[in-house]
Each structure stands twice: as structure tokens, then as C-alpha cells.
Amino acid sequence: MRGAVADIVARQREHGIDVVTDGEMSKPGFFAYVRERLGGLEVKPGAGFPFTFEAEEKAFPEYYERYFAEAMIGGTVAPLEPLVCTGPLTYQGEDALRRDLDNLAAACDAAGVDRSSAFLPSIAPSGVGVNEHYGSEEEYFFAVAEAMATEYRAIVDAGFQLQVDDPFLTEIFSFTDMSSTDRRRRGEMYVEAINHGLRGIDPERVRFHTCYSINEGPRVFDVPFADTVDLVLRVNARVYSFEAANPRHEHEYHLWEDVALPEGKVLMPGMITHASNIVEHPELIAERLERYARLVGRENVVAGADCGFSSQATYRPEVDPRVMWAKFDALAEGARIASDRLWT
Template identity: 25%
Template sequence: MPIPTEPIGSIPRPAELSAVSPSEMSAATDRAVRDTVQRLEELGSPVVSDGEQSKPSFVTYAVAGLPALEPDGAVIPFADGHQRQLPRLTEGPFRYTHRAGEYLRAAQRHASVPVKQAVIAPSMLSLLYPSGGIDGYPRQAFLDDLVNEAETDIRSCLDAGAHVVQLDFTEARLALKLDPSGGLLGDLIALNNQVLDRFSSQERARIGVHTCPGADQDSTHSLDVDYAALLPRLFQLNAGVFYLQMASESDPARALRIVAEHLPADARAFIGVIDPIDPAIETPEQVRDRVLTAARYIPADRLGTCDDCGFAPFADDTSTSRETAFAKIAARVQGTALAAEQLGL
């Protein structure tokens, strides 16, 4: 059986989407989704996604247009000095404005292979609640609403036939940078598990968690945090699949040993073999060798491959070109097949 391989998330969008008028946006977005899905299929990708062509960002799709938001929320600092800022919630009750199932169904219309869907983890959206609180809307009430909304978001995808639903938990490593004691990370994991525990074991087999040190404008927010501090705790999440950045890791063998030691017995690990912020396009042979390294630690029947992160998670469509992203994805697909052949699968 071949080694499964899947995309992670965003793919830079066509230039057309930044130039069309609002009245033309819906049709242009549909064309971008169709082109993305078709190109992934042409590359031989056994699982596709919409490349987040119509999301304002991988974080904010769920609250886009919510009136009870101000722009001055939590700040995410990146190593090169640039920042991303989350919105701040100003009143309750908290409700999503969009469900990820909407994006899934739009991609399925153009796909002839299984489609996966990324959703934002509730842990990230918990950062929208201000540290000073909200009058008449205590934090616990917000968290109760958030857990309900996150469950509904995931179910919207499972019910629509998603191959897998991927929770983007990219703030996990950053949490250790902000709070080296691990207290913040523990709180975020506990919140995500509140949602995951609402699903059956069969459903959790189709729910995965993605973690990476960020990838925006060719920079990261937490690559300097020791992966060994995160991985054992990450596997406390009650998910059936884990998507792990690895291509950009300075010592992947060390990290893979930790994965092998702590990966839950019923879970599969998808190992990142493509670095989306490295301008060099990996060769299939480089990818093959990265997969073979991973296979020394993780049994082949529990191993998959992926990209480290999305290529344009905050709708940054210029740092990496669309053509470069597809070339890197092609190398992942081809290199994974080469490794499977060498392993006799």
C-alpha cells in the first residue's frame, strides 16, 4: 500500500483575485478553487483541498464579518520583525459567521478524489477574548460558546464527507515561547480536547491536528523553541492523525525519535517533507530521502507525508509564488512514491 500524502493548507492565490471587483469575486474565487483542485489532481495528489482560496486567512474565516470585533487583539510576532494581529472580541455571545463545510462543499464540486478540510483550532480563537474580560460575558461563557461552535464547525465537514478534518494548531509551539512553563500550552491542549472528546473514536480517526512554527512572509514565529518540549504534550490530543512540520527542523532525526516514542498507538503521523518558506524547490530525491529517514523511526503503515505548513496562511500571495508552491507539491507527491517503492510498499 502506498504512503499517503496530503497538502496542509493555503496555496498562493491567482493574481486575478486581488484585482477583481466585489461583484466578480464569487465567480473568480470559484475559478481559483477549480484551478487549485484540478492542478493538485494533475500532479497525482491522492487527496486535495481548496488551497484556502476564498478564506481571508486560515484563522479569521470563522469570524469574518462578525460585528463584535475590534482589530487590536493579540499580536503574533515573527522572527523577521513583522507581526500579525488577531481581532479582539468586544461582546457576546460568540458565534461563527462561516462554517468550514462551506469551503469543503465548494471544493468537492470540482474534485474527483477525496477532499480534506482545514479548520481553525478553538485554542487559537480563544485568544480573541481580551485579558481584561467583557462586561456581562465572562470568559467561561465565551469558552462554552467556543467549544460548541468549534464542534459544529468540525461536524459540518465530517457530515459533508471530508476525507479528514485538520485542526490548525499552529500556536502550540508559540505558546511555549510565550510561557516556557508550559501552562499556556496545557490550557490550549485541554480546550482542544474538550472539543475532540465530543466525537466518537471512529470520528476522531478522521480528525487530525497540524502543528508548525509558523510560515508567513518567509519567516516563522517559534522555530527557536525546542521541538522536544512540544511533541510529547502534543500527542495528548485525542486525534487520530498528526501533521508535523519536519523539513525545516534543524535535527529531524532527534525529533522523529520523540515522535516514535510518544505517538499514540492508534494514530498516524504525517511528516513534513517540504519547507514552504525555503525558496529552493525540493527534488523528488530529496523528499524520498526525508521519507526514508522518517521510516527508520515510524512504521510505514503509520506514516504519511505533507508540507510543513501552508504556503500563504495569512493570504500572503507574493512571498511564495503559486507556481513554486505547485512545484514543491509535485516533488512531495513524486518523492513519496519513490520512497514507497524503495520500501517495497
Template identity: 35%
Template sequence: MLTSRDRILTTHVGSLPRNDKLTDLLIRREAGEAIDKALLSAEMDRAVNEVVAKQKAAGIDIGNDGEQQRVGFQTYVPERMSGFAGESKRKVGKDFAETPELIEQFMRRFPRRGKISNAPQAQAEVKYHDVGQIKDEIARFRRCAPKGTFAEDFATAPSPGIVATTLQNVFYDSHEKYLDALARELRHEYMAIHDAGLILQIDAPDLAMERTMMFQDLSEAEFVKMCELHLHAINKAVEGIPRDHWRLHVCWGNWEGPHEHDVALGTILPVLNATTAGALSIEFANPRHAHEYDAIRKAGWPKDMILIPGVIESTSNFVEHPEVVARRIAEAVAVVGDRERVIASTDCGFGTFAGREWVAGSVVWKKLKALREGADIASGRLWGKRSAA
């Protein structure tokens, strides 16, 4: 995993806006409709080429395929694993339960979208049966972004815990047994990414977001215990992958809402610090969690871990001023105590689910450009010179 030498590097969390044609094809495929495979393949080629070019133009150092080939960051899993059928009955999150008009706004704003709270459930033993799809994803990315296009390449995959909480279990005797099965099977995807030479990013919003979702009725102490269980499943699934070859993303849920019931970072930070990942990606730009650097300031930051702070908010069409970005980066460097172990990023993805993009596509690229400009300003101040282009 790269560390900076003379400037702050930039990356993002993974998903980027999909065009309307690709969105429609992905949603139809997820719904079980017959899709022209050649047409879908050609559209994926076009989409990945486009997001690679736009990441480069925006100044992203560590890039990916924008998750253009998936309908959702974790809901694509039933396409590659057997055992899933029917429909999960996910709890309504506290944000939406207490503010029902948000649900009405959501339905009006995103009338046609990939499955979110109604994804399939585990009705039989889960088995990863199609490594070919992840290999195809990687091969397409490599065609569109040959080695050297970015300073470093990454690919995302969901944590066992976020799959377990959104593709819910009606087969296994316990949540823990379901987690163990998912960790064992998702390892196939993790290893395919690692073996291809890409940095693996595991997306684990379950370690924070699920406090207000599936585990909203647990006490805080009980939720922390659940987080420990979920993190253990991740660490077990990546055994053998060196820490500097994978990073962990944690967030409180990528939606526009009050977030009043979010768990504090300080509560879960001891759990997160037990990860075997070489880098931790956390939200810090949204209004509810911009103060959370205080938790790191109090607890300290591991000397062998990179911080990937969100310095660009991912649900708002505001384009952050580069000076704001630079200030956020400076605060992150201050709590880590090392400018070379901070990589500037976004809070979360911009295309978490097909058809549910909070930020207009053209605005996303302006935000990523502001990320680079802010990182350059911060670099100039941190290194006491004009940063490298």
C-alpha cells in the same frame, strides 16, 4: 482516514496560493468594503477549480479546496461568529522583536495583506451564527472535485486556542472561559465538515508557535500546562467525531525567520500524544526542526496514530530534490516503525493569509510535484518494488 497499501500517500497542510484577483476581493471584504457577491462567487469557482486541477496534476492523494474561499486560516472566523469587533493588540513575536529589520522586510514584501496581528477581538459573547458559509465552501469544493477526484478529501478549521490567541479576549473573565466558549461554538464548523464526509483537519499552531508569541513570558513548564488546556479544548470540541475522521496540525509558525526560541518537540510531544486525532501533522523539513525526529525516536510513537511529516518546506522557493524528500520520508517511517502509517506532506500552508505568500505560486506546484516524486522513490524502496502510479 486512508492508510497506504502499496505506496506512501501524499497530502498538504491546507492553504494554497490565491490568484491576485481573488486576493484583492478577500482583503476588501475583510476590510468591510462592499463587494460584488456574484463576482466573488465566480472568482472562487475559478480558483477552486484551478487548485483542484493543479493538486491532481502534482500527484496529491488527499486534497482540498486550498482554502481559496478564506482570507486567512483563522482570521475568517469573525465572518461567521458574532462577538468580535475592534482590533487585537497581539504581542510581537520574539523573532521579530530581536530582529526588527525582519519587520521592515515583511512590510516591504507584503504591503497589502489580510489581517494577521491586528485581527478583531472578542468584545462580547461569541456565537457561531452562519453555518451557511462552511456549507457553501464544501458545496463549491464538491462541485469542483466530485467524490473520487482525490483518494480522500479534507477541510481545515482553526483550533479554539489559535483563535483565542490571535483574536484576543477582552470580554470573558479568563482565558479558560474564552477557550471553552470557542470550543463550543467552533464545534458547529467541525461537525459540518465531518457530516459532509470530509476529513477534518484542525490547525493548532498555538500548541507550539505561541511559545514565542502570546505565551513568550511563561516558563517552559507553564507553557506545557497551557498546551494541555488548549488540547483539552480541542478534544472536547470534537467529541463524537471518530479518531480516524480527523487529524491535527501543529507548527512553529509559518514565516521566514530565525526561530531560535521555538519550543522543542520533545517538550510538547507528551501533550500532542494525548490528542484524540487519528493523525498528527508536524513540521520536519525546515532547517530549525529537521532533527526533531529524535524526539519521537526517544519517546516512541503511538501504535494507533498516523504521522503526517512535513517533508517539503513552506517558506522557501527552493524546490526540494525528490531524493531529499525520499530520505525524509524514510526517516519518518523509521521512527514510526510502520510504512503504512506515514503520509507525506508539507510543513505548513502556502497561502496562510491572503497577500502573504512566501513561495511564488508556480514554485508551489513544483514543490508538490517533488513531494509526489519523492514519495514514489521512497515507496519503491520501502516496498521493495516500483511503486504504483
């Protein structure tokens, strides 16, 4: 694992990425890794997952029948099993976390990367299992936040940036049959739980990421960013990462014509997407960056990716790995083009 982290950091630098990560090499899955980090969780086959693509599946049944046979859960080489909270939550992943921090530190040193610019992702409270123990969902999510705060603080104390990953915020609005009032209330609860976990941590060291999950599909039920942007900006972070390269969301840069970016905050819109094997042209990436720079200021924009390229190690990747690295090459070149134009 130490060698894998060293390799992935070195490759990021070779492909022009300035802000590197460990590639989540120690995490078997975006959801599943918390099983080793938190006590009080159990695997319960058949328990189900909080949200599905049901609306999309009903609208495009032929597409999703074929898609799920080959991709995501249908294409996995090992079963993805739901986690259920059956007892008090405690943090028990100190050894695994220390290994992650040591491996990334060693990889940064070997690649000549400033540790303070590297980041480690950690799951938001909303992504941790299904509650069968606590008296209310609010009590449960705050208990998750209290436990995960150990991991959040350790990442920052080690000198790295913390990225809180929360695709589940958008899923409330995209894939549930809740009323608009209940969706709003639950979204606010998610954000309050995140901030509870982040208490005492300098927001300057925190990135918040939300997206619409891995799904190379029609995506017509994705909630507009306008419906959630105020919730995103309530998270006590400095950098906000979100989908912007996906064709369902590229137009949403217009949102910042009316929404004021709070002082000291930075946008990291996705310039390359995880939902297509097309490699974005560097000139298009530059244009995208310049649009945001004109609206919120050139110092307040960082080129990012819509999302990671897989959420489970057991998934067959939807984007071919060679294509992924070509996307990163385009990202770096597009950022250079935009920077040259914006600072001349």
C-alpha cells in the same frame, strides 16, 4: 469561488497530490475567516495580537526591519485587524460552511477524487481572537470550542476529513515570556479545548496540524518539538501534521527513537517547507520519509507539507507560486521513490 475550488483541486491532482483540499479559497485569512463564522467577535484596530516575533526581532533587528517591510503584515495589501470577543460566542456561519462543503464536493467529483480522502481545515480554539467577555481564558477557549464544534462536525458529516489548524500551541513556548509552568498549563488548556470541540467525532476522521507559522526568518526561537510532542499526541486525532522539512526541525525525527507512536496513529511530517524558495530534491524527500518509516512503521507515515504557503489572502506570497507547485511535484515524486523502496 466554486470555479476557484475546482481549479485548485484539479491542479493538486495534476501535481500528484492524493489528499486534496479546497485551498482555503473562501477564507480571506487564517484568523479572519472566523469573523463570519462566529457571533460575539468584533474587529478592534490596535487591540494587538496575542504573540509576536519579538525575541527574533531583537536578535536580528536588521533582518526583520527589511523582512516586515516586504512580507507578512508589513507586506500585506490590506490591513490585518485583530478580533476581540465582546459577547457570547455562537456559530453563525452555516451558509458559508455549506458553500465550502458543496464546492469541495463538486470539485472532488469533477477531478475523480474520493471525498473521504479530501480534507477541510478549520481553526483551533486557540486561534480565535482575544477575550474581553468571558471571566477566564479557560471559559473563553471552551466557549470557542463549543461554537466551532458545529463546523468540525459538519465537515466530518459531509464525508471529508477535518484538519484542526493550531500553530498557536507552539507559539506559547516560542514567543511568550510566560513561566515554564504557565506555558505548560496553557498548552494543556488548548488541547483540552480542542478535544472538547471534537467530542463525539471519530478520531479516524481528524487530522491535527501545528507548526511555527509563516516566517522565512532565522527561526532560532522555535520551540523543540520534544517540548510539545506529548501535548500534540493528546489531541483526539488520527493524523498529526508538523514541521519537519524546515532546517531548524529536520533533525527532530530522532525524537521518535524514544517517543512511542500510539497504536492506530499516523505521522504526517512536512517534507517540503513553506519557509524557503528552494525546491527540495525528490531523493531527499524519499530519505526523509524512509527515516520516519524505519522508526514508526511504513504504514504510519504520510508525506505532507510543513504548512500552507500563506495564512492571509492579502499577503504577498513569500514562496513564488511556480516554486510552490514545483515543490508539490517533488513531494509526489519523493513519496513514490520512498514507497517503491519500502514495499520491495
